[in-house]
Amino acid sequence: MTPHLPLPTQTTEEKFLRQIFVRDQMAEWSKHPLVMERADGVFYWDVTGKRYYDAISGIYTASVGHNNRRVIEAIKKQLDTLHFSPPMHGTNPIAVQLANLLAEVAPDDLSTVKFECGGSEVTEAAIKLARQYHRLTGNPGKYKIISRYQSWHGSTMGSLAASGLKSRKTVNEPLPAGFVKVFPPTCYRCPFGKSYPDCGITCATIVDSVIDMEDPSTVAAIMVEPIGHTGGVIDPPEEYLRILREICDRHNILLIFDEIITGVGRTGQMFAAQTFGVTPDVICTGKGLSGGYIPLSAMICRKGIAEAFWGPIEKNPGFVEGHTWEGGPVACAGGIAIIHEILERDLCRNSREQGARLRSGFERISQKYGIIGDIRGKGLFQAIEFVSDLKTKAQFPAKPGFGVRVGKRALEQGLLCRFDPHWIAFGPALTVTAEQIDEMVAILDKCIGETLAE
Numbered sequence: 001m002t003p004h005l006p007l008p009t010q011t012t013e014e015k016f017l018r019q020i021f022v023r024d025q026m027a028e029w030s031k032h033p034l035v036m037e038r039a040d041g042v043f044y045w046d047v048t049g050k051r052y053y054d055a056i057s058g059i060y061t062a063s064v065g066h067n068n069r070r071v072i073e074a075i076k077k078q079l080d081t082l083h084f085s086p087p088m089h090g091t092n093p094i095a096v097q098l099a100n101l102l103a104e105v106a107p108d109d110l111s112t113v114k115f116e117c118g119g120s121e122v123t124e125a126a127i128k129l130a131r132q133y134h135r136l137t138g139n140p141g142k143y144k145i146i147s148r149y150q151s152w153h154g155s156t157m158g159s160l161a162a163s164g165l166k167s168r169k170t171v172n173e174p175l176p177a178g179f180v181k182v183f184p185p186t187c188y189r190c191p192f193g194k195s196y197p198d199c200g201i202t203c204a205t206i207v208d209s210v211i212d213m214e215d216p217s218t219v220a221a222i223m224v225e226p227i228g229h230t231g232g233v234i235d236p237p238e239e240y241l242r243i244l245r246e247i248c249d250r251h252n253i254l255l256i257f258d259e260i261i262t263g264v265g266r267t268g269q270m271f272a273a274q275t276f277g278v279t280p281d282v283i284c285t286g287k288g289l290s291g292g293y294i295p296l297s298a299m300i301c302r303k304g305i306a307e308a309f310w311g312p313i314e315k316n317p318g319f320v321e322g323h324t325w326e327g328g329p330v331a332c333a334g335g336i337a338i339i340h341e342i343l344e345r346d347l348c349r350n351s352r353e354q355g356a357r358l359r360s361g362f363e364r365i366s367q368k369y370g371i372i373g374d375i376r377g378k379g380l381f382q383a384i385e386f387v388s389d390l391k392t393k394a395q396f397p398a399k400p401g402f403g404v405r406v407g408k409r410a411l412e413q414g415l416l417c418r419f420d421p422h423w424i425a426f427g428p429a430l431t432v433t434a435e436q437i438d439e440m441v442a443i444l445d446k447c448i449g450e451t452l453a454e
């Protein structure tokens, strides 16, 4: 028998950390490595025993909190019954049940589901769905995907090509062709130099001109996050998504909402589509649907689109897209438990209520220090943007950036939030309490004060 290889016990030592790629710049990260050991509710504990408030649900993923017993028991029970079903030849009852549950909670006639394991897989599946749908309905020339600068749709080559972050794209170029970018609705710093509401919502209406320039007969879909994350929580003016919907209808273009972050209660309704009152043709949802327990994501499309894939076998190959782990019964059992938890505990309401409390907390900090130029987002997905001058909107020096300095200090003081040079975002579990929101905001307040005094 092969003896067990020894596992490192001091997992924060550099010689052991050198054996793993992390998402951060590794040499820098290994100076103060964050290595988590356990979690419960809205808290993490690292391997040294230090406790952290988790103000971003891991990364907008632990929707119903860490160590949620209902989800864990559902997963354990499923493991004892059927841990894997054959994805090439069929499905399993748990996947069918979750698909039906999602059809119930999704807006309007979005009712056919493709399961995947993560956000990148599911946004890429939506791109393929749009292209194949147009082929099946007599428009094989429609293949281009319009998306936005500063957006993030995933790490695989297709989803990366749809993304608009040069910091993550350039190093991987050249990327697949057929992706066109437009400017995002960053009202606070309008890319067209205008001001809302007299701007005519140029960020949306100009998409019509872009389609015209590209040739509408070549455009398959527009893909947007209803509220963009990268770029600093880009919350569009209320007309924006409605205008995109109208443009898509006029040109026979599918509207895809990437709700990997905004889905499953985060903006105060089950989907941001409902928060904004705009129905897309496809919703991609991920992070919060899995709760962080077992990888799970889902693409939900409208009935009419799904019907195009039901043709006779001689003419129609079905949806040509698939992954080994899609619709796994264990992941789907977790997903069902999460949706039930959200519905029964009315966590969408909690998202709205605690979101309002979070907004008040951010506003208090803003009045206290005079360095927060904008507060954006909805429900439990909100950010603050730092400026050195409220009038001119001038930013603090980018390196290392005021937001990074505050965020790192917050980590030292036991608060995990999302930080960039110029902004900080919160997205705690939908189960968060008023007291916990106040405590997270209090740590942030202290860290901003200390960073300013540095």
Ligand SMILES: Cc1ncc(COP(=O)(O)O)c(C=O)c1O
Pocket (backbone or CB within 6 Å): 118, 119, 120, 121, 123, 152, 153, 154, 155, 225, 229, 258, 259, 260, 261, 286, 287
């Ligand atoms: C809006 C959005 N779409 C897609 C993705 C990709 O998801 P994943 O990392 O699960 O592949 C992310 C991940 O951060 C995201 O935020």
